[in-house]
Amino acid sequence: MATAAKCPDMSPAEWEARQQLAACYRIFDHMGWSELIYNHITLRVPGESGAFLINPFGLGYGEVTASNLVKIDIDGQLLDGSPYPVNRAGFTQHSVFHRHLPDAHCIIHTHTTAGMAVSACAEGLRPISFYAAAFIGRIAYHDFEGVTIRAEEGERLIANLSDRRVMLLRNHGTLVMGESLPEAFLKHWMLQRACEIQVAAGAAGTPVDIPADVIAVHQRDLSGVQLPVGPGVPDFEAMVRVIDRIDRGWRE
Template sequence: MTTSVRDHVSAEEWALRQDLAACYRLVAQMGWDDLVFTHISARVPGPEHHFLINPYGLMFDEITASNLVKVNGQCQKVIDSPHPVNPAGFVIHSAVHAARPDVQCVLHTHTTAGVAVSAQADGVLPISQQSTFVLASLGTHAYEGVAFRPDEGPRLQVDLGANTFLLLKNHGLLTVGGSVADAFLAMHTFESTCRIQVAAQSGGGALTAVDPAILRGTAEAMRVQTGGLGGAFVWPALLRKLDRTAPDFRA
């Protein structure tokens, strides 16, 4: 597929494609990618229930606005593309999108810190400021093997509920957002939480827990921190970074 895809989609979809391609590049730059595995999906505006997903087999630092593939809810291509897609990998994403019309973007990772915390019996511990944001909106989903069976979808939907964060036990991390920027900021918080937890535990000393009462104020704290903009507060700066380091994401 060439950049001519821009001539065949709406301005709104093209903007979304650039945001999603940026998210893939940022995930790669942050070291959260897992070769060509895992996915970030985004719902295309409109009544068709179409989604954008990565061409399967490309590294995340190869993703561009044009080579993202548009699929339906069954991960079947709705715009011709020379690139393959991974229907099995879309199972988690399609389940979330089906249950959460408020969600535009679903971001899933297999980072070392994320999987390490997901394997711990107590999961996320309330031991950092970052963890308070996660724990205020966290679901947990038990491991059922590699997630390619559609029958797992309803259980995953229940476990996510209305939350922003989902700990996939023995598997990794998942965040959702009303925009690509929101899902990315949530994952940055989730990943930081897990890295801090693993680092704190490696010291071998007793850990200090945050007062549970503080969790009740995290939504307001995040609103203040981001000027009420959520992920949109940091997104322009992240795009400027990519324009300096990997501007071809927009192609």
């Protein structure tokens, strides 16, 4: 991706982050993971404590560009003079994690059909597939409390997440976070696949659980099939090439 700053007072690092996040929104739209103008992917601004980028409320994912992303601080104050508002629900949920978790550089929350379906099931994510096995014992759960606009729910979100970085919001959807955007992207992709397979397997017959000892081996060995450039990096770059062939307007 190009790293030259769009505006004279914007650092190259921020512009690169904006392009990366805009690309992610376009990828999610291409994959069918968007939800009208709702849901959020947020990314910390490199080198700026407490500042992160979020989608402009009112635009679809397919309309997001590097320059129209909104830069806000941890308290929801605009930092870039954007004419767009920010969804209160998105800010309330994402800001609590950005505030309290130093490693949560990118946070993704979606309402995909498969993700919401599994989140609405009593058993949650079951150990029945290659992808689900990667998350077993590493996924948190948080009970539905209504639309997330009350700050006090943040304490319970943090407590329920604990040391995990993937969460099923019961009756609501999925939440993943990563130390980088590509890492969070790959986690979301894998979780989405796990949920899709669980829904399909339930319709097809009686799913068979993977034994705990096999899951342990699977989780131990997963890193052995990744390229040595960082988790999710080649996967994300492959998808950037896909959306570039469709429309490069997100880069502006």
